[in-house]
Amino acid sequence: MKIAIFDSGFGGLSLLNEALKRFSGVEFIYFADNENAPYGTKSKDEIICLTKKCVKFLVDQKADMITIACNTATSAAITELRSSFSVPIIGMEPAIKLGANTGGDILVVATPATINGNKLSDLIHKVNLQSKTHLLALPKLVKFAQNMEFDSEEVLKYLKDEISKFDLSNIDLLVLGCTHFNYFKDSFRAILPDKIGIIDGVNGTINQMIRRLGGISKFGDKNSISYISSTKNLDIKEIEPYLKRLDIMREIN
Numbered sequence: 342m343k344i345a346i347f348d349s350g351f352g353g354l355s356l357l358n359e360a361l362k363r364f365s366g367v368e369f370i371y372f373a374d375n376e377n378a379p380y381g382t383k384s385k386d387e388i389i390c391l392t393k394k395c396v397k398f399l400v401d402q403k404a405d406m407i408t409i410a411c412n413t414a415t416s417a418a419i420t421e422l423r424s425s426f427s428v429p430i431i432g433m434e435p436a437i438k439l440g441a442n443t444g445g446d447i448l449v450v451a452t453p454a455t456i457n458g459n460k461l462s463d464l465i466h467k468v469n470l471q472s473k474t475h476l477l478a479l480p481k482l483v484k485f486a487q488n489m490e491f492d493s494e495e496v497l498k499y500l501k502d503e504i505s506k507f508d509l510s511n512i513d514l515l516v517l518g519c520t521h522f523n524y525f526k527d528s529f530r531a532i533l534p535d536k537i538g539i540i541d542g543v544n545g546t547i548n549q550m551i552r553r554l555g556g557i558s559k560f561g562d563k564n565s566i567s568y569i570s571s572t573k574n575l576d577i578k579e580i581e582p583y584l585k586r587l588d589i590m591r592e593i594n
């Protein structure tokens with residue numbers, strides 16, 4: 342079983358990191374379009390064009406399933422991808438469904454393309470949330486993550502300034518609608534009151550992958566991974582600090 346996981350950069354490693362714990366006997370290909378990241382500040386047409394190129398590459402690698410571990414690419418391009426390729430393609434959306442019954446308001450943070458895209462407003466409409474949804478674009482976080490800058494003063498100040506635009510007293514839930522934002526869970530936690538839970542879409546997306554595979558997640562004993570970047574083949578040494586950080590961040594909610 343060959344599963345390709347695609348993101349504009351290193352954010353999708355949060356999905357891969359979890360997938361490695363939930364699947365066995367899978368040959369994973371992780372593909373990062375680092376050359377063109379960030380996607381979230383690009384136009385819909387540009388994102389469609391870039392994503393199609395990457396997915397074509399993964400189809401050529403004979404992937405049995407492709408997961409778009411990128412809310413931005415899913416928002417802009419999933420419809421075109423599914424009509425262009427016959428391989429199963431799993432997308433990723435901000436996990437607002439999980440907040441449907443919390444009662445309080447929800448704050449969704451994502452890239453500008455996701456926040457302003459029709460897919461998110463359609464989703465909010467479809468889920469028919471009782472809660473009020475507030476939306477916040479945080480484009481700088483993607484660059485910070487791509488540069489491995491996770492908990493500097495600058496990161497913390499950026500988040501504090503942005504979050505302080507909201508009255509948090511009615512908010513119960515923060516939805517991380519960008520896979521790059523999983524690297525900053527500790528900073529979000531430090532800024533937000535304890536009563537605000539933090540969720541992301543990683544587990545929901547993996548559940549969807551398993552459902553699509555007929556409920557099967559064990560295909561053998563060991564997983565293998567190859568990392569590919571549009572800039573060059575990625576060395577595991579470059580990836581390790583990201584995976585280590587994600588192991589710490591996954592405990593925060």
Ligand code: DGL
Pocket residue numbers: 348349350352353378379380381382410411412413414452455483518519520521
């Ligand atoms: N990681 C991507 C997401 O989940 C987007 C990052 C970018 O702007 O390239 O939306």
